Amino acid sequence: MNSYEIAVIPGDGIGKEVVPAALKVLEAAAQIDGGLAFKWTKFPWSCEYYLEHGRMMPSDGISTLRSFDQIFLGAVGMPDLVQDHISLWGLLIHIRREMKQAVNVRPAKLLRGLRSPLREPKDFDLVVVRENSEGEYSEIGGRIHRGPDEMAIQNAVFTRKATERVMNHAFELAKDRKGHVTSATKSNGITYSMPFWDDVFKGVCTAYPDISTSAIHIDALAAFFVMKPQIFDVIVASNLFGDILTDLGGAIMGSIGIAPAANLNLEREYPSMFEPVHGSAPDIAGKGLANPIGQIWTAKMMLDFLGYKEIGELVLAAIEDTLEAGVKTRDLGGNATTSEVTQSILDHLLNKQGS
Numbered sequence: 356m357n358s359y360e361i362a363v364i365p366g367d368g369i370g371k372e373v374v375p376a377a378l379k380v381l382e383a384a385a386q387i388d389g390g391l392a393f394k395w396t397k398f399p400w401s402c403e404y405y406l407e408h409g410r411m412m413p414s415d416g417i418s419t420l421r422s423f424d425q426i427f428l429g430a431v432g433m434p435d436l437v438q439d440h441i442s443l444w445g446l447l448i449h450i451r452r453e454m455k456q457a458v459n460v461r462p463a464k465l466l467r468g469l470r471s472p473l474r475e476p477k478d479f480d481l482v483v484v485r486e487n488s489e490g491e492y493s494e495i496g497g498r499i500h501r502g503p504d505e506m507a508i509q510n511a512v513f514t515r516k517a518t519e520r521v522m523n524h525a526f527e528l529a530k531d532r533k534g535h536v537t538s539a540t541k542s543n544g545i546t547y548s549m550p551f552w553d554d555v556f557k558g559v560c561t562a563y564p565d566i567s568t569s570a571i572h573i574d575a576l577a578a579f580f581v582m583k584p585q586i587f588d589v590i591v592a593s594n595l596f597g598d599i600l601t602d603l604g605g606a607i608m609g610s611i612g613i614a615p616a617a618n619l620n621l622e623r624e625y626p627s628m629f630e631p632v633h634g635s636a637p638d639i640a641g642k643g644l645a646n647p648i649g650q651i652w653t654a655k656m657m658l659d660f661l662g663y664k665e666i667g668e669l670v671l672a673a674i675e676d677t678l679e680a681g682v683k684t685r686d687l688g689g690n691a692t693t694s695e696v697t698q699s700i701l702d703h704l705l706n707k708q709g710s
């Protein structure tokens with residue numbers, strides 16, 4: 356029996372609704388496998404916690420989390436009560452950085468039973484590999500100058516180490532997929548970081564002669580996501596470009612509420628963190644309207660990372676069965692609740708047992 360210690364941080368808003376749904380599915384996956392078990396430890400770290408304690412997590416929060424195998428997180432943010440840069444840098448980004456989760460893997464594909472908003476959706480199946488530790492998300496040297504010529508300065512940081520790491524991971528993934536890597540660049544307009552990004556990409560390409568490659572400016576690339584997403588396999592992108600592309604990836608699947616993500620510590624020195632693409636969705640929180648599929652597909656990514664790929668495939672198939680049966684939340688044009696979608700996924704998953 357392999358038993359995994361998982362730190363669970365539901366966070367804010369719909370995180371508190373979709374995380375319990377995904378834990379039920381993970382419990383069912385463990386039941387099916389027989390040799391797999393989870394021990395959940397829940398942490399209430401969130402904006403509510405901040406309002407009570409003046410910080411998003413305790414000062415020893417990172418060392419507490421380091422004793423776990425993995426972290427399963429919902430979403431963070433109550434922007435009406437706590438400024439986003441405080442809540443996100445105090446919890447989500449803090450954990451990503453301290454746990455050296457330098458790569459964020461975010462797949463998007465046309466699921467069985469779903470209607471993409473694209474007019475003529477081809478059968479796309481892509482994965483964005485997002486740099487997760489630096490880039491445009493940098494605090495170094497940033498500042499606001501007050502006075503008559505008020506201005507804000509925000510620097511971007513691109514190290515060779517982190518850039519090579521994320522690109523190498525993209526190529527490794529492409530080896531087991533369709534064998535193509537696209538680099539998201541913008542070296543026509545951004546004069547230091549993106550030409551550097553292109554140079555590093557060219558260097559990494561030479562180590563993978565069997566993988567075909569292309570480099571596309573992020574503006575054109577975003578348009579291709581809408582016009583012909585089927586041309587992509589693996590896309591490697593900087594932190595901000597990857598962030599934007601992956602909400603778009605969710606949108607072309609049908610809803611950002613179904614898009615999954617994994618913040619990986621590839622070295623497995625510290626826990627990785629599994630957390631969907633979407634946020635805390637304050638506009639629908641507490642109403643049972645949240646689509647749990649993003650969080651449940653994220654749970655599948657955790658199963659994959661732990662080495663349970665077969666069960667992970669069963670979870671994804673159960674999601675697709677549910678969509679095919681028309682059990683959908685409002686964001687997908689249906690009228691099912693969070694718990695009805697979850698129950699349907701559980702039913703389909705448990706039906707697969709022994710089949």
Ligand code: NAD
Binds near residue numbers: 684
């Ligand atoms: P959001 O992703 O929370 O919501 C954008 C839109 O998508 C909303 O209309 C929302 O209702 C809808 N949506 C999102 N997830 C859904 C789901 N599972 N089911 C149905 N509909 C869903 O983005 P936002 O509004 O920009 O951000 C809200 C808060 O979440 C902010 O505080 C933001 O900083 C934070 N945020 C957190 C994370 C994270 O913790 N990983 C990610 C993104 C945003």
Ligand code: IPM
Binds near residue numbers: 443448598632634
């Ligand atoms: C995401 C989110 C975060 C990011 C925000 C909330 C800081 O949008 O995980 O995609 O930009 O990384």
Ligand code: MN
Binds near residue numbers: 598
């Ligand atoms: Mn985002």
